[in-house]
Amino acid sequence: MNFMGNGADLDAPLALLGGASARRFMQRHWQKKPLLVRGAMPGVQPPTTRAALFELAANDDVESRLVMQDERGWRLRRGPFARRALPAARRPGWTLLVQGLDLHEPAAQALLRPFRFVPAARLDDLMLSWASDGGGVGPHLDSYDVFLLQVQGRRRWRWGRARDTRFKPGLPLKILEHFEPTEEALLEPGDLLYLPPGWAHEGVAAGECMTASIGFRAPTRAGLAAELLGRLADAAPAAGDGALYRDPAQAASAEPGRMPPALQAFARDAVERALRRPGAIELVLGEALSEPGARVGFDAAEGRSACGGVELARGTRMLYDDTHVFINGESWRAGGRDAKLLRRLADRFALDAAGVAGASREARALLDDWLAAGWLQERAAGDPA
Numbered sequence: 001m002n003f004m005g006n007g008a009d010l011d012a013p014l015a016l017l018g019g020a021s022a023r024r025f026m027q028r029h030w031q032k033k034p035l036l037v038r039g040a041m042p043g044v045q046p047p048t049t050r051a052a053l054f055e056l057a058a059n060d061d062v063e064s065r066l067v068m069q070d071e072r073g074w075r076l077r078r079g080p081f082a083r084r085a086l087p088a089a090r091r092p093g094w095t096l097l098v099q100g101l102d103l104h105e106p107a108a109q110a111l112l113r114p115f116r117f118v119p120a121a122r123l124d125d126l127m128l129s130w131a132s133d134g135g136g137v138g139p140h141l142d143s144y145d146v147f148l149l150q151v152q153g154r155r156r157w158r159w160g161r162a163r164d165t166r167f168k169p170g171l172p173l174k175i176l177e178h179f180e181p182t183e184e185a186l187l188e189p190g191d192l193l194y195l196p197p198g199w200a201h202e203g204v205a206a207g208e209c210m211t212a213s214i215g216f217r218a219p220t221r222a223g224l225a226a227e228l229l230g231r232l233a234d235a236a237p238a239a240g241d242g243a244l245y246r247d248p249a250q251a252a253s254a255e256p257g258r259m260p261p262a263l264q265a266f267a268r269d270a271v272e273r274a275l276r277r278p279g280a281i282e283l284v285l286g287e288a289l290s291e292p293g294a295r296v297g298f299d300a301a302e303g304r305s306a307c308g309g310v311e312l313a314r315g316t317r318m319l320y321d322d323t324h325v326f327i328n329g330e331s332w333r334a335g336g337r338d339a340k341l342l343r344r345l346a347d348r349f350a351l352d353a354a355g356v357a358g359a360s361r362e363a364r365a366l367l368d369d370w371l372a373a374g375w376l377q378e379r380a381a382g383d384p385a
């Protein structure tokens with residue numbers, strides 16, 4: 001079986017990881033040190049063509065960047081790009097980076113599958129870059145874990161621990177001032193380089209090439225706090241925390257500008273209550289992390305049927321914890337057999353006809369709603385589930 005999820009063998013040696021198992025990779029490399037794998041995906045095909053990628057970059061719904069380096073230095077432009085706005089493919093030293101290719105190309109989504117031993121809550125997207133000879137984005141650091149998969153042509157990567165994380169001033173791109181790589185490799189199609197966050201790296205195209213970046217986001221503490229506190233606050237009135245501040249004991253004040261300590265205590269208590277509600281943080285975390293990307297749209301349609309099985313539509317994010325399932329920013333309580341089935345859908349991206357038939361009437365109604373919303377699609381016959 002080539003999928004991960006319930007029942008996956010986490011101890012099986014994987015060519016993808018150079019013969020290491022998923023478990024061993026996570027213990028030895030994940031967030032710790034790079035791994036270069038030759039022939040990780042032998043025979044890998046680029047998930048799209050150069051022409052189709054350029055066409056996609058003209059689309060408003062697609063996030064794309066163009067990076068060029070010439071005698072005038074580094075230049076960065078943000079898409080969308082009409083084809084004529086892109087340099088000629090034979091002109092050296094430029095690269096086009098397209099985010100979220102998995103939302104547009106089934107073949108790109110398929111390239112994410114082998115990496116399902118990493119929690120989906122960490123997955124960001126698949127970025128595809130096309131570069132002309134010598135193209136690249138310069139030596140830099142990323143704040144996320146990334147698997148760089150060479151899918152066409154060759155690219156020379158150099159990487160090393162970042163001892164000095166200062167960037168060159170005055171540039172449109174974050175380019176390291178002092179890049180001291182300790183490793184170097186020319187990656188061929190099918191080769192893979194895993195880099196943890198914060199490792200300095202630079203990839204330079206050796207002839208025209210395409211590289212897929214499978215990126216895993218790592219939220220910052222401050223970012224998560226802002227996101228979750230906002231959601232907790234939105235939920236507070238519904239959770240019965242609409243109580244009004246009262247101060248019948250307030251004495252007359254000769255310092256009207258001074259904050260009343262009772263109001264400060266009320267505020268502290270209000271925040272603590274919101275945080276203390278059992279399961280509240282887990283709930284808003286699941287909702288936040290299952291929120292689809294800002295540019296994702298779903299095509300709603302009536303009349304779809306779950307009978308033959310369902311699968312997650314492109315762009316749908318589905319997660320779960322011990323009490324809830326989360327899909328596209330919403331949450332449902334689920335227990336017993338329904339929870340098992342919905343979790344299977346989240347883990348394997350699909351639920352077969354037998355699974356659907358085993359769901360309660362309520363869970364079937366949910367699946368029907370999600371199908372109608374375009375969050376799920378009818379399962380293509382023969383897909384693994």
Ligand code: SIN
Nearest residue numbers: 129136137203211213
């Ligand atoms: C690229 O694909 O050109 C850049 C990927 C990266 O260095 O993160």
Ligand code: CO
Nearest residue numbers: 140141142201
């Ligand atoms: Co990078």
